[in-house]
Amino acid sequence: MQFGILNKTFFARDNALIVARKLLGKFLFTNIKERGLTGGIITEVEAYLGVKDMASHAYNGHRSNRNESLYKEGGIAYVHLCYGIHNMLNIVTNKEGIPEGVLIRGLIPVYGINIMKERRGIFNLKSAKSGNDITKGPGNLTKALGIEMRHNGALVCLDDTIKNGNNLVLEVFIEDKGIKIDENMVVITPRIGVDYAREWAKKPLRFHLNEKIKFV
DNA sequence: CTTTAGATCGTCT
DNA sequence: GACGATCTAAAGG
Numbered sequence: 001m002q003f004g005i006l007n008k009t010f011f012a013r014d015n016a017l018i019v020a021r022k023l024l025g026k027f028l029f030t031n032i033k034e035r036g037l038t039g040g041i042i043t044e045v046e047a048y049l050g051v052k053d054m055a056s057h058a059y060n061g062h063r064s065n066r067n068e069s070l071y072k073e074g075g076i077a078y079v080h081l082c083y084g085i086h087n088m089l090n091i092v093t094n095k096e097g098i099p100e101g102v103l104i105r106g107l108i109p110v111y112g113i114n115i116m117k118e119r120r121g122i123f124n125l126k127s128a129k130s131g132n133d134i135t136k137g138p139g140n141l142t143k144a145l146g147i148e149m150r151h152n153g154a155l156v157c158l159d160d161t162i163k164n165g166n167n168l169v170l171e172v173f174i175e176d177k178g179i180k181i182d183e184n185m186v187v188i189t190p191r192i193g194v195d196y197a198r199e200w201a202k203k204p205l206r207f208h209l210n211e212k213i214k215f216v
Numbered sequence: 217c218t219t220t221a222g223a224t225c226g227t228c229t
Numbered sequence: 230g231a232c233g234a235t236c237t238a239a240a241g242g
């Protein structure tokens with residue numbers, strides 16, 4: 001596997017669970033005009049397994065304007081508003097018509113930390129939230145990275161069918177910088193906030209890095 | 217330390 | 230009119 005921005009084939013896999021696991025240790029970036037590069041190491045994800053998954057927005061084939069992006073091909077963003085306040089970022093997986101995806105739930109902040117603090121409204125350097133907390137939680141990380149509903153449906157990876165120049169305009173993208181995540185670094189649990197999903201609420205579809213893992 | 221309420225809005229009943 | 234793939238501050242023990 002080569003380093004660099006991930007390719008569409010990475011997300012085209014037929015199982016969101018595999019993609020979720022592989023996204024741990026990758027870098028999620030935004031590069032938004034007038035603000036610059038922000039990003040960090042992905043530490044927490046959840047897989048949503050399509051029409052059979054009672055916790056998925058596409059359960060039982062449900063389809064509406066809200067979740068239309070989920071039905072697109074792997075490698076684009078599905079952004080939705082949660083609780084009227086928070087933007088959630090999913091990376092769509094699998095092929096067009098199969099609505100699977102991975103919810104990004106946590107990062108270790110690495111690039112553009114001051115920009116991310118500013119977006120979070122954190123100005124006091126002594127604040128308890130001046131550490132990794134600024135990109136911990138799915139709502140917090142989208143706010144820190146400046147991800148909004150306008151990114152819903154946006155391509156977040158390289159596309160072989162497009163010439164390289166077109167990829168330079170990606171505002172959101174995921175990059176492999178060579179971090180290897182061993183099995184003993186990964187904790188697997190049920191997903192958060194999906195108690196309504198009956199037996200699917202308990203399935204081990206959340207992956208996160210052991211908190212003791214340190215990088216750099 | 218744990219629990220609770222309030223914020224806030226698109227979607228579905 | 231209810232309810233989220235959430236977060237925070239504040240109150241309680």
